[in-house]
Amino acid sequence: MERVAIIGASMTRFGQRDAWVRELLAEAGAAALDDAGIGGDDLDHLYVSNMASGEFEGQTGVPNALAHDLAAQPAYTARIDQTSSSGGAGVYAAWQSVASGASDLTMLVGGEKMTHRTTAEATDVIASLTHPVEYKQGVTLPSFAGLTARLYLDEYDAPRESLGKVAVKNHKNGVDNPHAQFQKEVDLDTVLESPIVADPLRLYDFCPITDGSAALVFCPESVAAEYVPEDEYAVVSGIGGATDTHVVHERADPTTMGGVVDSSDIAYEMAGIGPDDVDVAELHDMFTILEFLQSEDLGFFEKGEGWKAVEEGVTDRDGELPINTSGGLKSKGHPLGASGVAQVYEIFEQVTGNAGPRQVEADTGLACNVGGFGNCVTTTILEGTQ
Amino acid sequence: MSDNEAADTRVDDQTDSAEPAFEAAEYADGTVTYPPHTVSPNGAERVGTVDLREYEGRVLTWTTSTATPPGVREPNTLAIVEFEMGDGYDGPAVRALGQIAEREDGSGETFDVDIGDRVEPVYADELREPGAGIREPESQDWDGFRFRPVEE
Numbered sequence: 001m002e003r004v005a006i007i008g009a010s011m012t013r014f015g016q017r018d019a020w021v022r023e024l025l026a027e028a029g030a031a032a033l034d035d036a037g038i039g040g041d042d043l044d045h046l047y048v049s050n051m052a053s054g055e056f057e058g059q060t061g062v063p064n065a066l067a068h069d070l071a072a073q074p075a076y077t078a079r080i081d082q083t084s085s086s087g088g089a090g091v092y093a094a095w096q097s098v099a100s101g102a103s104d105l106t107m108l109v110g111g112e113k114m115t116h117r118t119t120a121e122a123t124d125v126i127a128s129l130t131h132p133v134e135y136k137q138g139v140t141l142p143s144f145a146g147l148t149a150r151l152y153l154d155e156y157d158a159p160r161e162s163l164g165k166v167a168v169k170n171h172k173n174g175v176d177n178p179h180a181q182f183q184k185e186v187d188l189d190t191v192l193e194s195p196i197v198a199d200p201l202r203l204y205d206f207c208p209i210t211d212g213s214a215a216l217v218f219c220p221e222s223v224a225a226e227y228v229p230e231d232e233y234a235v236v237s238g239i240g241g242a243t244d245t246h247v248v249h250e251r252a253d254p255t256t257m258g259g260v261v262d263s264s265d266i267a268y269e270m271a272g273i274g275p276d277d278v279d280v281a282e283l284h285d286m287f288t289i290l291e292f293l294q295s296e297d298l299g300f301f302e303k304g305e306g307w308k309a310v311e312e313g314v315t316d317r318d319g320e321l322p323i324n325t326s327g328g329l330k331s332k333g334h335p336l337g338a339s340g341v342a343q344v345y346e347i348f349e350q351v352t353g354n355a356g357p358r359q360v361e362a363d364t365g366l367a368c369n370v371g372g373f374g375n376c377v378t379t380t381i382l383e384g385t386q
Numbered sequence: 387m388s389d390n391e392a393a394d395t396r397v398d399d400q401t402d403s404a405e406p407a408f409e410a411a412e413y414a415d416g417t418v419t420y421p422p423h424t425v426s427p428n429g430a431e432r433v434g435t436v437d438l439r440e441y442e443g444r445v446l447t448w449t450t451s452t453a454t455p456p457g458v459r460e461p462n463t464l465a466i467v468e469f470e471m472g473d474g475y476d477g478p479a480v481r482a483l484g485q486i487a488e489r490e491d492g493s494g495e496t497f498d499v500d501i502g503d504r505v506e507p508v509y510a511d512e513l514r515e516p517g518a519g520i521r522e523p524e525s526q527d528w529d530g531f532r533f534r535p536v537e538e
Contacts, residue, residue, distance in 0.1 A: 055520060119453060120453070120454070120455050120456055121455075121456065123453060123454075123455050124455035124456055124519045124520050125520055127455055127519075128519070128520045128521055131421060132421075132521075132525075132526035132527070133420075133421045133482075133483070133530065134483055135519075135521055135526070136513045136514055136526065136527070136528050136529075136530055137462075137464060137483055137484055137485050137513055137514070137530070138451075138454055138455065138457075138458030138459065138462045138464075138485065138513065138514045139451075139464060139483060140451060140453065140454065140455060142451060142453060143449055143451040143462070143464055146449030146450075146451065147447045147448065147449045147464065147465075147466055147483075148447070149449075150447045150448065150449060150501070151446065151447040151501075154447075154501055195452070196450070196452055197451070197452055197453050198449045198450070198451045198452070198453075199449050199450040199451075200449075201449075247421060248483070249446075249466045249481040249482065249483045250419065250420075250478070250481065252478060252479070254446070254447070254466070
């Protein structure tokens with residue numbers, strides 16, 4: 001199996017954008033091609049990570065649209081939908097295409113256009129991933145977060161404030177990310193006094209609704225240095241994907257995300273490392289509670305101890321294990337199909353030393369992208385070459 | 387399967403009504419799941435159904451959602467309820483997600499519940515408005531069970 005390198009990366013400004021999905025994808029795609037020093041016609045494969053362009057916008061067939069806009073035909077194209085983890089699943093597909101030898105040059109572009117819809121409509125598009133017995137009760141993804149947060153706080157005696165501190169930390173990190181939807185700090189009181197969305201969680205425990213796109217270019221590691229200088233590429237040293245139950249209440253322990261455990265086990269084994277070897281991580285903080293669950297299920301902290309790490313500053317940018325240096329989904333925004341790609345973009349910037357004011361000391365970084373409420377997960381590990 | 391007297395009374399009560407069962411699936415390996423699946427978590431085939439109205443349920447966790455999608459009541463208090471399947475059952479936990487029922491005092495407010503509270507299912511012929519959201523109305527049913535507290 002070929003070792004796979006990432007030789008180019010980009011992301012658009014996340015937020016409320018005038019551009020529609022085709023234009024967002026083309027903006028990120030063109031920038032990533034430029035970053036790798038190649039043209040669209042050099043690509044063998046072109047993947048688009050996107051959850052719901054048909055439902056949001058009435059535009060389907062987006063990979064073909066993008067291929068035409070970037071003059072990438074006759075490249076093989078496919079749309080990768082795995083709901084909120086479409087981006088991570090796209091990274092997996094792109095990695096697989098190169099690792100298998102089927103493609104010598106693959107680009108992945110993730111994107112979503114959402115903000116033209118009302119919050120209720122966007123929430124419903126996302127909630128449509130649920131089982132009929134869940135959907136008919138009016139459940140939303142934020143409701144699952146509220147249900148799980150209450151159980152977590154009760155089981156592990158964690159203070160409500162600890163969840164708020166995730167939001168405070170990630171907003172602080174987002175200030176230095178020019179692509180983030182919110183480049184603005186929030187204080188703990190603001191988080192704890194914001195309107196209730198899904199009790200005990202409040203507005204600032206949730207990521208916003210966002211438009212945006214991000215892109216990555218993959219090739220065999222053996223030829224990466226032909227495209228970019230040696231310290232400007234990163235290697236996908238480990239990657240794993242896994243699913244958990246479709247019906248959320250059927251999980252043995254609702255505070256454990258089985259897909260995170262299983263996908264990271266695969267990724268760690270492939271990379272030949274363990275959780276202690278990770279220097280920086282991007283986790284799927286669609287809701288503050290998810291950062292606790294993932295940081296535990298990835299093996300960074302014991303079960304029920306993730307909240308203490310946040311309280312103690314371990315996951316701050318200058319802490320022992322910085323988590324969500326990009327600002328996370330919380331401040332950066334969450335354009336569904338783009339998020340998993342943008343997570344890997346941040347890790348790529350970190351391990352190649354290009355993260356600017358957000359830079360931490362990192363040779364090895366991990367991104368964990370979660371779809372549904374942990375229903376599908378991809379964990380990706382990158383290593384720098386510096 | 388149940389030796390619960392209160393539950394048996396409820397089964398008797400509902401023989402007069404057309405209220406559907408709260409149907410979970412039972413599999414050849416003895417496990418029970420709600421909702422029913424094609425096979426059990428271990429891959430065993432389905433052998434029958436179980437009516438969850440016959441079992442005692444307790445609130446595992448709950449939330450009140452204020453940002454609800456089209457056709458859903460607002461606010462929407464939801465709970466995950468775990469059923470006590472009896473000493474002879476050693477399969478995975480049997481649970482259901484359901485709305486908390488409204489009080490009968492006309493206030494329009496739902497009952498208060500907390501973790502560990504005992505609850506019972508209450509049938510509702512429409513849990514949310516079919517067709518108001520994105521899901522095709524004909525693709526699934528819209529009736530089902532809410533939960534209300536049981537005095538202990």
